[in-house]
Amino acid sequence: MIGREDLGHRSETVRRANLSAIVRQLHLNGALSRSELVARTGLTRSAIRALIGELVDGQLVTEGPAALDGSPGRPSSLVCPDPRGAVVLALEIAVDSLAAAIVGLGGEVLDMVRVDLQPGHSSVDDIATALAGMASTVQGRLDVDDALIGIGVAVVGVVRRSDGLVSMAPNLGWRDEPLGDRLAQVLGAAVPIAFANEADMGALAEVRRGGARGADNVVLIWGSVGVGGGLIVDGRPLTGVAGYGGEVGHIPVNPDGLPCRCGSVGCWETEIGIGALLRRAGRPPEGGPEAVGAVLREAESGSPLALAALAETGRWLGIGLAGLINILNPRLILLGGRLRSIYPFVRSSLEAELDRRALRASRGLVRVVPAALGIDSPLLGAAELAFEPLLTDPAAWLRPRSATAELATA
Amino acid sequence: MIGREDLGHRSETVRRANLSAIVRQLHLNGALSRSELVARTGLTRSAIRALIGELVDGQLVTEGPAALDGSPGRPSSLVCPDPRGAVVLALEIAVDSLAAAIVGLGGEVLDMVRVDLQPGHSSVDDIATALAGMASTVQGRLDVDDALIGIGVAVVGVVRRSDGLVSMAPNLGWRDEPLGDRLAQVLGAAVPIAFANEADMGALAEVRRGGARGADNVVLIWGSVGVGGGLIVDGRPLTGVAGYGGEVGHIPVNPDGLPCRCGSVGCWETEIGIGALLRRAGRPPEGGPEAVGAVLREAESGSPLALAALAETGRWLGIGLAGLINILNPRLILLGGRLRSIYPFVRSSLEAELDRRALRASRGLVRVVPAALGIDSPLLGAAELAFEPLLTDPAAWLRPRSATAELATA
DNA sequence: ATGCATTTGAAAGAGAGGAACACAAACTCC
DNA sequence: GGAGTTTGTGTTCCTCTCTTTCAAATGCAT
Numbered sequence: 001m002i003g004r005e006d007l008g009h010r011s012e013t014v015r016r017a018n019l020s021a022i023v024r025q026l027h028l029n030g031a032l033s034r035s036e037l038v039a040r041t042g043l044t045r046s047a048i049r050a051l052i053g054e055l056v057d058g059q060l061v062t063e064g065p066a067a068l069d070g071s072p073g074r075p076s077s078l079v080c081p082d083p084r085g086a087v088v089l090a091l092e093i094a095v096d097s098l099a100a101a102i103v104g105l106g107g108e109v110l111d112m113v114r115v116d117l118q119p120g121h122s123s124v125d126d127i128a129t130a131l132a133g134m135a136s137t138v139q140g141r142l143d144v145d146d147a148l149i150g151i152g153v154a155v156v157g158v159v160r161r162s163d164g165l166v167s168m169a170p171n172l173g174w175r176d177e178p179l180g181d182r183l184a185q186v187l188g189a190a191v192p193i194a195f196a197n198e199a200d201m202g203a204l205a206e207v208r209r210g211g212a213r214g215a216d217n218v219v220l221i222w223g224s225v226g227v228g229g230g231l232i233v234d235g236r237p238l239t240g241v242a243g244y245g246g247e248v249g250h251i252p253v254n255p256d257g258l259p260c261r262c263g264s265v266g267c268w269e270t271e272i273g274i275g276a277l278l279r280r281a282g283r284p285p286e287g288g289p290e291a292v293g294a295v296l297r298e299a300e301s302g303s304p305l306a307l308a309a310l311a312e313t314g315r316w317l318g319i320g321l322a323g324l325i326n327i328l329n330p331r332l333i334l335l336g337g338r339l340r341s342i343y344p345f346v347r348s349s350l351e352a353e354l355d356r357r358a359l360r361a362s363r364g365l366v367r368v369v370p371a372a373l374g375i376d377s378p379l380l381g382a383a384e385l386a387f388e389p390l391l392t393d394p395a396a397w398l399r400p401r402s403a404t405a406e407l408a409t410a
Numbered sequence: 411m412i413g414r415e416d417l418g419h420r421s422e423t424v425r426r427a428n429l430s431a432i433v434r435q436l437h438l439n440g441a442l443s444r445s446e447l448v449a450r451t452g453l454t455r456s457a458i459r460a461l462i463g464e465l466v467d468g469q470l471v472t473e474g475p476a477a478l479d480g481s482p483g484r485p486s487s488l489v490c491p492d493p494r495g496a497v498v499l500a501l502e503i504a505v506d507s508l509a510a511a512i513v514g515l516g517g518e519v520l521d522m523v524r525v526d527l528q529p530g531h532s533s534v535d536d537i538a539t540a541l542a543g544m545a546s547t548v549q550g551r552l553d554v555d556d557a558l559i560g561i562g563v564a565v566v567g568v569v570r571r572s573d574g575l576v577s578m579a580p581n582l583g584w585r586d587e588p589l590g591d592r593l594a595q596v597l598g599a600a601v602p603i604a605f606a607n608e609a610d611m612g613a614l615a616e617v618r619r620g621g622a623r624g625a626d627n628v629v630l631i632w633g634s635v636g637v638g639g640g641l642i643v644d645g646r647p648l649t650g651v652a653g654y655g656g657e658v659g660h661i662p663v664n665p666d667g668l669p670c671r672c673g674s675v676g677c678w679e680t681e682i683g684i685g686a687l688l689r690r691a692g693r694p695p696e697g698g699p700e701a702v703g704a705v706l707r708e709a710e711s712g713s714p715l716a717l718a719a720l721a722e723t724g725r726w727l728g729i730g731l732a733g734l735i736n737i738l739n740p741r742l743i744l745l746g747g748r749l750r751s752i753y754p755f756v757r758s759s760l761e762a763e764l765d766r767r768a769l770r771a772s773r774g775l776v777r778v779v780p781a782a783l784g785i786d787s788p789l790l791g792a793a794e795l796a797f798e799p800l801l802t803d804p805a806a807w808l809r810p811r812s813a814t815a816e817l818a819t820a
Numbered sequence: 821a822t823g824c825a826t827t828t829g830a831a832a833g834a835g836a837g838g839a840a841c842a843c844a845a846a847c848t849c850c
Numbered sequence: 851g852g853a854g855t856t857t858g859t860g861t862t863c864c865t866c867t868c869t870t871t872c873a874a875a876t877g878c879a880t
Binding site: 422455456476486546 | 852855856857858859860866867868869
């Protein structure tokens with residue numbers, strides 16, 4: 001608490017911040033001209049020039065010929081993030097699948113595999129081993145090992161960010177499982193591994209590359225069997241003290257409701273999860289995605305039972321969202337995962353409940369929309385998580401292309 | 411969204427950041443020795459020396475003789491924030507009172523007045539006029555006008571940060587009232603006026619000067635007639651897009667519950683507000699603080715009805731807090747306002763409900779305690795809010811003490 | 821082809837903190 | 851009470867990084 005050394009700034013802090021701003025802009029927006037970078041950073045051309053030169057030498061960006069856009073004046077040369085200059089390995093443990101991807105700087109997915117996960121509970125060791133196999137598959141196909149700068153893992157469960165301890169993952173049957181340790185063992189990686197919750201990473205992906213680009217206060221509700229949430233507050237993911245934040249599936253909305261897998265009663269998840277929808281539609285709650293698809297088809301063809309079940313789910317969605325709106329005053333609420341597909345059917349009852357329950361002031365500022373990215377968004381978010389240290393301090397990852405640079409500056 | 415000019419850093423950014431770090435440390439911790447500042451900032455003695463010199467010349471700090479603490483070595487001279495070097499005017503519109511204070515740099519309350527507000531609804535104009543009168547009273551007693559750097563206003567209602575529009579304040583009977591405009595008119599101030607919700611400011615005060623010092627993730631629940639919340643996320647107040655965030659009094663916890671003043675049904679406030687407690691204790695809900703005191707005395711003397719009413723309130727407190735814990739994964743939850751006094755009586759039922767409903771991982775990291783500061787904490791928070799620009803960029807408020815400084819450096 | 825707008829490139833200048841030194845002040849030990 | 855030790859002060863010089871300035875380059879419009 002006392003005596004932290006991160007307060008003082010010095011000249012190199014400036015350099016680091018400026019490199020960071022440039023790399024971040026390129027990573028998030030793709031190729032930009034030098035003059036565009038000048039405009040966005042407020043730095044002078046000279047400064048940009050020197051910094052770009054350093055990044056080019058460090059193999060993080062490439063500088064191409066000008067993009068002629070028809071405007072007068074000497075064309076400004078185009079600066080591109082180099083997708084192979086720095087890559088991350090993204091892993092995902094979802095409800096019913098595992099995924100691995102190599103993502104390059106700028107966000108390009110260079111390679112990806114996804115395999116189904118058999119329903120039922122798998123051990124941590126099995127899953128770690130499977131992921132390691134998938135990781136070597138994608139890594140082997142690309143030969144980008146020397147550019148690997150980090151690993152990001154999205155987990156469908158309550159996971160500690162510092163070390164990847166999975167406190168609870170009902171879908172996997174895990175409780176206090178040291179996923180982080182196991183994964184570090186089997187991956188044998190020389191780069192840091194970052195862990196986060198699936199919905200948190202979905203939200204990060206939506207903010208960085210999806211439907212919430214540029215929005216600073218965003219809530220993503222990720223619905224599958226369970227319900228997770230990813231919260232973006234003032235542009236940063238809300239993690240809480242240990243990374244357990246955003247577990248909106250377990251806010252109490254119906255104190256006299258049904259028991260939840262978490263041990264509580266009447267959690268939001270028990271009212272808006274897949275199981276609740278199927279139950280209301282007169283089906284066994286264990287039905288899974290196919291059964292949900294069937295309910296949606298019934299609703300399309302006008303089945304009153306299916307429509308009522310969806311409306312009731314929408315109502316409960318609205319009840320919980322009203323609470324989140326009042327707490328967080330967000331600009332945007334995204335419905336992801338399975339909630340994306342039911343959105344058209346729940347929209348009206350959901351909005352009605354918001355009108356009734358959310359404070360007018362906050363209600364008027366928020367929009368509820370389906371998520372823009374698909375099923376891979378947590379994986380993309382995990383990649384973003386792994387990129388974060390590079391974006392914060394690119395200087396640490398500059399790889400000298402040759403000795404000429406040093407000679408020139410000497 | 412595009413082309414913001416705040417990304418690039420330059421040498422003056424460094425200076426500003428370092429001045430900011432020093433002033434912030436002094437404001438939050440009180441007097442510190444130079445060597446302590448060196449340790450906390452990581453800057454060199456030379457840099458600290460120059461920066462302190464600038465601050466002394468600018469009349470924000472004073473440098474006093476060393477504090478001899480018995481340690482070996484030459485004693486380091488003591489740097490003190492100058493309470494009259496920069497002051498703010500803090501105003502508060504509470505449920506049943508108005509307050510005004512002059513607070514100096516370092517947090518010293520130089521003067522303060524509080525007057526009762528008659529129950530019932532007052533017009534914005536009346537309240538603005540009353541506040542202006544109180545403001546000139548405290549300002550007149552001190553003669554610190556030239557040191558005034560800002561005004562902070564805490565309002566018991568949903569208020570927009572940008573301009574002080576009060577969207578809703580049931581306690582005052584306000585709806586869409588332009589408090590900001592009125593106050594700016596009657597105060598005729600040449601300094602910026604910042605607005606925020608009462609509970610938000612209570613939380614800020616607790617984090618800066620109260621029981622949550624140094625904690626990064628804090629929830630304050632401020633209970634009176636209504637219930638407000640102040641959320642601190644990663645050390646920063648959660649405001650949301652317009653400052654409406656933190657309205658935890660209106661999260662739906664009992665969808666079939668009682669109608670709330672906000673227009674919804676079953677808000678948390680309807681279960682943990684003063685009214686609910688009195689109702690459960692068999693009294694008229696409008697009783698006010700005196701009636702609550704009576705219930706507490708009954709409980710102390712063992713009245714089963716009073717004890718049951720308090721336990722039930724505690725249960726609902728726990729239900730709502732469980733949701734907040736799962737969403738925010740906080741380190742600390744503070745019960746402020748009237749909730750402070752009932753804490754001993756609700757503690758056990760509250761904790762039991764948390765054990766049952768909060769996710770184990772987050773539950774294990776959080777403590778629920780009564781707030782450390784008393785009724786004035788929103789006022790102190792408003793002062794902190796007004797100080798924020800100074801703490802972020804002290805250079806803009808340096809007032810040259812004399813011409814010697816310029817001559818010396820020329 | 822000529823003029824204009826805009827960017828590039830390089831050198832000189834300015835702002836800010838770091839490193840190293842001599843000196844000063846207080847504590848501890850004898 | 852004096853020497854030695856420890857720690858902090860004030861000063862000078864150095865380094866780093868961005869800005870300023872000016873000439874040259876490039877493409878569009880007329």
